[in-house]
Amino acid sequence: MPEQTALLIRNAKVATMNESDDILDGCDILIRGDRIAAVEKNLAADPRSEGAAVRDASGLLAVPGLVNGHHHSPGNFMRGAIEDYPLEVFMLYEVPPLSDRPLPPRLNYVRTMLSSLEMLRTGTTAVFDDAFYVPVPTDESIRGIMQSYVDCGIRAAATLDQPLLVEYDKYPYLEELLPPAQRRAMRDAPRMTQEEMLAMYRKFIADWKGAAGGRVSPAVSCSAPQRVPPEYLAALDRLSEEHDLPYAVHILETKLQRVLGREKFGRSLVRYVHELGCISPRLEVIHAIWIDEPDMEVMASGGCTVSHQPLCNLRIGSGVMPFRRVRNHGIPVCLGTDESCTDDAVNMWNVAKLAGLIHHITNPDYRDWPTAREVLRCLFHGGARVLRHEHDLGVLAPGRLADIALLDLNALSFTPLNDVYRQMVFSENGSSVRTTIVAGNIVYDGGKILTVDEEALKAEARELAREYTATLAQSGEAADALEPYYREMYLRCAAQDVGMNRWAGPEYP
Numbered sequence: 241m242p243e244q245t246a247l248l249i250r251n252a253k254v255a256t257m258n259e260s261d262d263i264l265d266g267c268d269i270l271i272r273g274d275r276i277a278a279v280e281k282n283l284a285a286d287p288r289s290e291g292a293a294v295r296d297a298s299g300l301l302a303v304p305g306l307v308n309g310h311h312h313s314p315g316n317f318m319r320g321a322i323e324d325y326p327l328e329v330f331m332l333y334e335v336p337p338l339s340d341r342p343l344p345p346r347l348n349y350v351r352t353m354l355s356s357l358e359m360l361r362t363g364t365t366a367v368f369d370d371a372f373y374v375p376v377p378t379d380e381s382i383r384g385i386m387q388s389y390v391d392c393g394i395r396a397a398a399t400l401d402q403p404l405l406v407e408y409d410k411y412p413y414l415e416e417l418l419p420p421a422q423r424r425a426m427r428d429a430p431r432m433t434q435e436e437m438l439a440m441y442r443k444f445i446a447d448w449k450g451a452a453g454g455r456v457s458p459a460v461s462c463s464a465p466q467r468v469p470p471e472y473l474a475a476l477d478r479l480s481e482e483h484d485l486p487y488a489v490h491i492l493e494t495k496l497q498r499v500l501g502r503e504k505f506g507r508s509l510v511r512y513v514h515e516l517g518c519i520s521p522r523l524e525v526i527h528a529i530w531i532d533e534p535d536m537e538v539m540a541s542g543g544c545t546v547s548h549q550p551l552c553n554l555r556i557g558s559g560v561m562p563f564r565r566v567r568n569h570g571i572p573v574c575l576g577t578d579e580s581c582t583d584d585a586v587n588m589w590n591v592a593k594l595a596g597l598i599h600h601i602t603n604p605d606y607r608d609w610p611t612a613r614e615v616l617r618c619l620f621h622g623g624a625r626v627l628r629h630e631h632d633l634g635v636l637a638p639g640r641l642a643d644i645a646l647l648d649l650n651a652l653s654f655t656p657l658n659d660v661y662r663q664m665v666f667s668e669n670g671s672s673v674r675t676t677i678v679a680g681n682i683v684y685d686g687g688k689i690l691t692v693d694e695e696a697l698k699a700e701a702r703e704l705a706r707e708y709t710a711t712l713a714q715s716g717e718a719a720d721a722l723e724p725y726y727r728e729m730y731l732r733c734a735a736q737d738v739g740m741n742r743w744a745g746p747e748y749p
């Protein structure tokens with residue numbers, strides 16, 4: 241990838257996203273190396289700009305690069321492939337519990353590329369990828385994903401999201417519902433031990449920490465507290481502390497998980513994780529929909545960030561995260577797409593728009609509705625925080641990392657221009673992005689990705705997906721056989737009173 245040493249962006253409108261939400265007209269941005277050196281007017285004649293390549297940005301709006309706070313790149317070949325199911329049934333088709341065939345290593349590389357290309361094209365410059373590996377991770381498959389991030393030029397933190405328990409142990413009632421043959425098959429499916437996974441994590445961190453000048457980084461994930469032993473959950477927290485890495489965990493995404501906490505642990509899964517000492521500022525609590533007030537209190541005191549995926553939550557019917565109550569507790573929120581089969585576009589503008597709208601149907605007091613500025617703070621500042629880049633990303637100011645999107649103010653989204661923030665959230669869909677800059681490098685410009693051969697990669701993806709979708713169809717048949725048992729479990733949980741409701745509308749009182 242060509243390294244940019246100095247770049248002067250001239251005469252842009254700059255939405256700084258600083259504390260006072262300053263919007264600067266006719267402003268220049270000087271980039272040196274991977275950081276912003278100055279955001280001022282008339283930098284062309286300034287000695288600090290000497291030797292910089294000059295880019296005229298008249299008529300363009302400069303915004304911080306968007307951050308996708310939660311994604312699973314391994315879903316990238318399944319866009320539109322799965323019916324509308326609730327999470328527990330959905331995962332049967334997405335991550336078949338009886339699958340034992342490892343994927344070709346090249347597939348991971350190409351598959352990861354697809355969402356990266358989509359994000360770069362729409363101004364998203366950083367992603368937190370909770371990458372899962374079916375059936376288990378290997379050095380080669382890990383390299384496929386990480387090298388893909390190195391080559392495409394996006395900023396990325398990626399995990400090894402690997403459940404360790406037997407499938408039926410991750411759910412309430414499932415073991416008793418399953419026929420003996422299915423139970424046996426699940427018990428015998430390949431799994432790694434926590435010792436093997438921790439050894440793999442140590443190597444993963446040693447191999448990838450600081451990759452691409454720190455742009456690509458390892459992170460840790462236990463997937464969800466009910467999917468791993470408690471000792472492993474706590475060991476990953478220590479690993480994240482030792483290396484200052486973000487720690488991803490899905491908690492209380494669904495009502496079934498609220499029931500599971502009560503049935504299996506005698507308490508909420510948030511409190512279970514809290515009692516293991518794992519709620520910290522490094523922790524990303526993904527979804528946090530079926531949480532109550534005591535959950536929010538421990539989350540606030542632990543300093544974690546909640547990752548909000550409203551589009552995914554609608555697609556698989558999980559419910560609506562209690563945004564205002566979470567924010568009133570002072571808990572930071574970031575936004576994410578989740579994977580390409582639960583939000584079948586990897587487009588943070590769609591997510592921001594829905595985050596700005598969905599909470600209108602859960603609370604009649606319009607003063608509690610998130611404003612466009614608040615949504616953007618979640619998108620930029622919450623995203624920066626969850627990646628452990630709170631003071632590096634999310635604001636266009638000197639000293640910050642140079643991750644920037646340039647949008648065309650001549651686009652219909654901004655015509656006429658009434659309010660930059662509201663039009664970013666409610667009008668823009670990513671089609672106005674003209675240039676995307678990551679760590680000071682121009683990676684997308686004028687309709688073209690500059691780092692990799694996009695057309696060749698898409699052709700290769702179509703080729704690789706052919707065999708993959710055939711395998712997926714096979715495992716779909718196995719999922720069909722299991723679906724009635726999962727449905728029964730799901731409905732049994734849906735009917736219970738858990739002391740809260742996170743579904744909108746009159747059908748569920």
Ligand SMILES: [Zn+2]
Pocket residue numbers: 310311312370490526578579
């Ligand atoms: Zn997820």
